[in-house]
Amino acid sequence: MYAKSQATPETIKVQSDNCSLRLQFSTKYNPIFGGKRKHQGLGMKDTPENWQKAIAIAYRIEGDLQHPDWQQLFDPTFAKYGLKTKYAAELKLAAPIPEPEPEMTVGAMWEDYLDWKQPQLQPTTFELLYRISYTNPIKGKVYDKKNHVYLTSDNPLWNERLDGQINDCLSRFTCCTTTKRSIMSALSEAFTRLQSQGKTRLTVNPFAGFDSVFTPNKTDKYKPVVTSDGSLLRWWDSEDDEVNQNERDRRAFTKEERDIIIKAFYESDKPATRHAAPLVEFLFLTGCRSGEAFALEWKDVFLGRDKDYIRFSKSYNGRLKNTQVPKTGETRIFKMYPKLQDLLLKIKPVDVQSRNLIFKQQNGKAWYIGQFAKLWNTYELKCSQKTYTYPGVVTQLVEEGKISGYLSPYHTRHTFITLMAHAGTDLLLLATACGNSVDTIQRHYLGINTEASFPDI
Structure with missing residues (x-):
């Protein structure tokens, strides 16, 4: 049983072995001792006074070994350090001490x-x-x-x-x-x-x-911060810890703009666009993320007298072509309401199978955001030296002045949360259904009413 050394050099340790002291050399020195780890007995009993002497010897030996001229300074017989060893003949140094490997990049x-x-x-x-x-x-x-x-x-x-x-x-x-x-x-x-x-x-x-x-200093989360341009940033204006830019940009369409967009998809003269209309309406009516809608199967929809809800438990990623758990990693239960229930009853096939996708492209394949965005936004097709431009539904509505501005498909989510929050929906219900937090909804969708006051009751 060896006792731990006290304050000793980094590469040579003092140990107690059967009540006698010895030096243990680091594996760094193996090459100079024939490739084996070196232990050197000191011929001293394990006492506090001898510990101090042993540490002094260790420091002296290490000083010689660490010196650039160590081969001239170090005495492998240890006689130089006052030790009487049984190795009277001078030992041959097997190899120089290797230089330490450079640190990894x-x-x-x-x-x-x-x-x-x-x-x-x-x-x-x-x-x-x-x-x-x-x-x-x-x-x-x-x-x-x-x-x-x-x-x-x-x-x-x-x-x-x-x-x-x-x-x-x-x-x-x-x-x-x-x-x-x-x-x-x-x-x-x-x-x-x-x-x-x-x-x-x-x-x-x-x-x-x-x-x-x-x-940010968590104790000062409510303290206003002066930005680089001198403006005052209040706590409800500050950004969340959200990497996804789509989540951070919480602008929304108005209710009228939402209905105009849905109607434009249904009444489009392009079959592919009309085919995507129920998906667009569903996104606006649930606020789910597009990948969650793409992965939704009929077995996730419960239509009945006692069970009227949707289960969001997976998300489809078209870039990686795989189905995975939702962004938050949790299964969400979304309680249905009449308008949403009517939509699902209208599009549900008679011979539906439980594992059938609810929303599919015309070719029967799963939707992915790249293909869906072509119908929403402007789509450019490069052929030879020509570029053909095909305006999407929302882009065209902006150009015609029917809606105030362009927002991405992800803003169907922000539109739903904003409209529901301002309509007085219970915030805990809304946050749970959308995979959000009450604090986020309060700060970024409802805003803070600085003019509010207590009623005279």
Whole structure:
């Protein structure tokens, strides 16, 4: 049984072996001792006084071994250090002490981390967040919206070694605060994993604590913040911790605009557009995410006297061509109301099978957002040297002045929540049905009425 040493050098430890003291050399020194780990008895009993002498000897030996001229200074017989060993003859040094391996680059650490992280995440989350939103800033890539290309900086964090100028590279991150915080949290986790595998000599996590720099002070969440342009940002105007831009842009169509859009789809002269009309109406009447509607099967719809609800438990991603759990990872129950129930009864086939998709393209395949957006927005088809433009329903309505402005298909969700919230719907019911929070609905869909006052009762 060995006792732990007290304050000893980093590479040579003092140990107690059967009440006698000895030195244990780090595996770093194996090459100079014939490839084996070296233990050297000191011929001293395990007493407090001898511990101090042993530590002094250890420091002296380590000082010689760490010196550039260690081969001239180090005495392998240990006589120089006052030890009487049975090795009177001078030992031959088998090999020089190897130089320590250079620290891994941030990019190498990140790639290793992604291989480990990928099985733990939904495919969409991994691809869109970790492979794109997080990896690009680490590589120093900044998206140029005007030219639709990624621009690369000269000194990205990706090429920096873990013991290098990490702070300088982090200061160049140009992504939003929420993304910065998420990246730093992931990098910190990646480094902690590296430490647990013994792949780094660093004892201090260079990424720890940076996520808090990008995190607002929780104790001051209600305190107004002065922005860079001098305007005052109140707590209900501030952004949520939401990476998805579609979720953060909560503009909505009016009720009249909603009805105009639905009617335009139903009355279109294009069969493909008319075929998508029930899907458009459903999105407006439920506020579900498009992927959830694309994956919905008839077995998820319960129409009956005692059961009138929809179960949202999965989402279809056309980019990855797979069905996965919803964004929140939870199954939601959506209670039906007459207008929504009428829609589903109207489109339900007589010979429907429980696993049949409710909404399909004309060719019978599942919808995906890219195909659906072509009917909603302007669609361009490049053929040879010509480009043909096909205006979508909503784009055309804007051009004709029938609605005030263009919003993406995702804003069917924001329109539903906004209209329901302002109609006096119970906020807990609404939040639960839409996979949201009451706080978010209050802040971003209802707003704060600063003119409100108590009634005289």
